[in-house]
Amino acid sequence: MIRVGVNGYGTIGKRVADAVAAQPDMELVGVTKTSPDYGAEAALRHGYDLYAAIDDRAAAFEDAGLGVAGTLRDLLDAVDVIVDCAPAGIGERNRATYEAHDTPAIYQGGEDAAIADDSFNARASGEIGDVDSLRVVSCNTTGLSRLLAPLDEAYGVEKARVTLVRRGGDPSETDRGPINDVVPDPKTVPSHHGPDVNTILPDVDVDTAALKAPVTGMHTHSVNVTLERKPTTAEVRELLRAETRLFLIPEGAGIDGAGALKDYAADVGRPRSDLWENCVWEESISVEGRDLYLFQNVHQEADVVPENVDAIRELVTDTSRAESLARTNEALGVGLGSLLSDDGTARDQVAADD
Amino acid sequence: MIRVGVNGYGTIGKRVADAVAAQPDMELVGVTKTSPDYGAEAALRHGYDLYAAIDDRAAAFEDAGLGVAGTLRDLLDAVDVIVDCAPAGIGERNRATYEAHDTPAIYQGGEDAAIADDSFNARASGEIGDVDSLRVVSCNTTGLSRLLAPLDEAYGVEKARVTLVRRGGDPSETDRGPINDVVPDPKTVPSHHGPDVNTILPDVDVDTAALKAPVTGMHTHSVNVTLERKPTTAEVRELLRAETRLFLIPEGAGIDGAGALKDYAADVGRPRSDLWENCVWEESISVEGRDLYLFQNVHQEADVVPENVDAIRELVTDTSRAESLARTNEALGVGLGSLLSDDGTARDQVAADD
Numbered sequence: 001m002i003r004v005g006v007n008g009y010g011t012i013g014k015r016v017a018d019a020v021a022a023q024p025d026m027e028l029v030g031v032t033k034t035s036p037d038y039g040a041e042a043a044l045r046h047g048y049d050l051y052a053a054i055d056d057r058a059a060a061f062e063d064a065g066l067g068v069a070g071t072l073r074d075l076l077d078a079v080d081v082i083v084d085c086a087p088a089g090i091g092e093r094n095r096a097t098y099e100a101h102d103t104p105a106i107y108q109g110g111e112d113a114a115i116a117d118d119s120f121n122a123r124a125s126g127e128i129g130d131v132d133s134l135r136v137v138s139c140n141t142t143g144l145s146r147l148l149a150p151l152d153e154a155y156g157v158e159k160a161r162v163t164l165v166r167r168g169g170d171p172s173e174t175d176r177g178p179i180n181d182v183v184p185d186p187k188t189v190p191s192h193h194g195p196d197v198n199t200i201l202p203d204v205d206v207d208t209a210a211l212k213a214p215v216t217g218m219h220t221h222s223v224n225v226t227l228e229r230k231p232t233t234a235e236v237r238e239l240l241r242a243e244t245r246l247f248l249i250p251e252g253a254g255i256d257g258a259g260a261l262k263d264y265a266a267d268v269g270r271p272r273s274d275l276w277e278n279c280v281w282e283e284s285i286s287v288e289g290r291d292l293y294l295f296q297n298v299h300q301e302a303d304v305v306p307e308n309v310d311a312i313r314e315l316v317t318d319t320s321r322a323e324s325l326a327r328t329n330e331a332l333g334v335g336l337g338s339l340l341s342d343d344g345t346a347r348d349q350v351a352a353d354d
Numbered sequence: 355m356i357r358v359g360v361n362g363y364g365t366i367g368k369r370v371a372d373a374v375a376a377q378p379d380m381e382l383v384g385v386t387k388t389s390p391d392y393g394a395e396a397a398l399r400h401g402y403d404l405y406a407a408i409d410d411r412a413a414a415f416e417d418a419g420l421g422v423a424g425t426l427r428d429l430l431d432a433v434d435v436i437v438d439c440a441p442a443g444i445g446e447r448n449r450a451t452y453e454a455h456d457t458p459a460i461y462q463g464g465e466d467a468a469i470a471d472d473s474f475n476a477r478a479s480g481e482i483g484d485v486d487s488l489r490v491v492s493c494n495t496t497g498l499s500r501l502l503a504p505l506d507e508a509y510g511v512e513k514a515r516v517t518l519v520r521r522g523g524d525p526s527e528t529d530r531g532p533i534n535d536v537v538p539d540p541k542t543v544p545s546h547h548g549p550d551v552n553t554i555l556p557d558v559d560v561d562t563a564a565l566k567a568p569v570t571g572m573h574t575h576s577v578n579v580t581l582e583r584k585p586t587t588a589e590v591r592e593l594l595r596a597e598t599r600l601f602l603i604p605e606g607a608g609i610d611g612a613g614a615l616k617d618y619a620a621d622v623g624r625p626r627s628d629l630w631e632n633c634v635w636e637e638s639i640s641v642e643g644r645d646l647y648l649f650q651n652v653h654q655e656a657d658v659v660p661e662n663v664d665a666i667r668e669l670v671t672d673t674s675r676a677e678s679l680a681r682t683n684e685a686l687g688v689g690l691g692s693l694l695s696d697d698g699t700a701r702d703q704v705a706a707d708d
Contacts, residue, residue: 253392259528266626
């Protein structure tokens with residue numbers, strides 16, 4: 001059993017904790033919080049041991065009636081690997097602590113690539129050597145890497161150009177904007193997202209331009225990929241449909257935005273209405289000459305969650321990449337099919353469930 | 355076993371169906387849909403028998419690969435009670451069909467009060483005689499009735515004045531507005547919501563003014579109640595805390611809006627992040643002279659769900675109101691407590707779960 005700790009039980013951390021707890025080969029030793037709020041209460045409700053992220057705050061938890069099992073240092077001593085889910089930039093401050101405890105660490109994509117020995121995406125990363133730390137790339141980079149890897153393998157990517165219409169904040173972040181604008185962010189083009197994709201796919205030529213919109217549900221990508229070969233639209237749809245971490249939104253489903261996508265996730269029983277897969281609008285997939293176009297949505301709270309699970313195995317076991325992907329998908333139920341899609345995957349599944 | 359059908363498997367219908375299926379004394383015979391979209395697929399995934407709401411549409415379901423068990427008429431013949439969850443105004447059109455089949459019917463609050471023999475709220479309705487139909491009042495009226503009933507019983511309500519800041523549409527309704535305004539809706543004051551409360555509490559004097567805001571998560575009520583007697587703030591908090599379908603958001607929880615409330619609902623394991631209870635901001639509860647003030651949030655997709663379950667028992671059994679409320683709360687898990695609140699309910703519950 002791999003003993004795992006999660007430092008920071010927030011938007012990503014609570015999801016990673018649940019995903020780790022669902023793996024047969026992992027044990028969630030505990031999670032940390034900086035303050036005794038509803039998130040800390042949630043950890044206890046889930047039966048997870050709670051640790052104070054900051055040494056001198058342990059008393060505040062006890063005062064609020066929430067028992068803690070210790071502090072971050074105690075957690076680090078008890079685990080094989082720590083998953084840092086602190087807010088962007090705090091991971092860099094935590095690094096020295098992890099290194100002082102000789103604890104292998106996984107960081108999130110909000111940190112600079114230099115924080116870890118390598119960056120990671122389960123589908124698209126090449127072979128990773130003997131490293132002490134990994135950085136799971138951001139939700140947007142994860143979404144782009146999953147899409148570009150199969151396209152590059154099948155047809156060759158000559159050049160990818162992507163406009164990222166990003167959500168302004170998460171649903172609970174009442175202090176984020178914009179509230180009535182679409183803002184270039186960053187204003188410089190290309191944005192940093194393209195180079196971040198190159199930490200995973202170094203040979204894929206990709207430029208990105210990023211905006212922020214007044215929505216909280218998901219990011220939306222408008223994708224153009226000039227391919228080296230010239231597949232048909234149908235061939236690309238089949239190629240993408242075969243990827244377990246891509247979901248092709250069926251044409252007839254009546255799903256017209258992030259709201260309906262989340263509704264669909266709840267309908268299929270997903271915890272927190274989470275969408276771990278890229279959601280690609282099937283009707284949008286279109287090939288004109290060698291130019292492929294499509295829209296995809298990425299759930300910023302969720303798509304990196306299975307990647308973190310695979311990063312844990314990559315870092316501290318010799319499990320193969322394919323084996324880890326399969327185990328993670330199986331344990332979580334990653335891989336959305338629809339009754340209404342052409343391949344009938346979900347139709348068969350419903351029949352089997354009956 | 356009470357055999358129940360749900361006509362219209364949309365935002366309310368899918369939730370009512372799940373709630374009915376969770377009751378030990380009820381059997382969900384089937385649900386209807388007008389078209390074979392992702393909602394119809396969801397019904398099949400849940401193992402519910404699917405019926406075509408419109409006779410000549412059955413073939414469209416078969417064409418989409420979704421098997422149907424029959425049409426609405428077949429469903430009506432097989433049930434003791436039908437719960438109409440069609441969009442507002444369609445219930446009125448459905449009424450003749452239900453009456454032709456002699457099927458007792460429950461309607462939603464989007465219909466005129468005249469559609470049914472009586473209107474219903476499980477906490478606040480007076481005794482209901484021998485009726486063939488009930489109308490569960492709207493989400494806003496439900497939220498107000500639950501709040502005003504205990505206040506009237508304990509202190510007497512001289513006059514209630516409420517501003518309703520309503521959500522513009524549900525999360526999946528991409529065609530609703532406003533997107534950048536707060537609009538008086540209706541422009542006339544008082545609005546129709548006060549008289550609707552009087553279908554439940556005929557003797558409570560209440561005026562309402564309604565606005566619509568560019569949000570999809572919840573309605574927010576700014577409440578003033580001039581009381582006949584003069585309780586302390588602490589007494590009102592204790593009174594409201596004792597109500598199973600009110601949730602007092604604890605001061606220290608760090609919950610600052612509908613986004614965090616939904617997050618909290620997901621944390622405690624609620625399906626679809628549903629909040630069946632009125633969510634009353636504990637810090638806002640304040641008594642000045644005989645004037646009580648508070649803010650409460652109402653989840654428009656969810657708060658009427660337990661009320662529909664109780665309405666079914668009210669309509670077709672002689673179960674007492676108190677017994678039905680207790681059964682519904684138990685089967686669904688209605689009644690949120692927090693580790694962080696004064697009474698320690700949830701703290702005890704977590705201890706018991708361990």
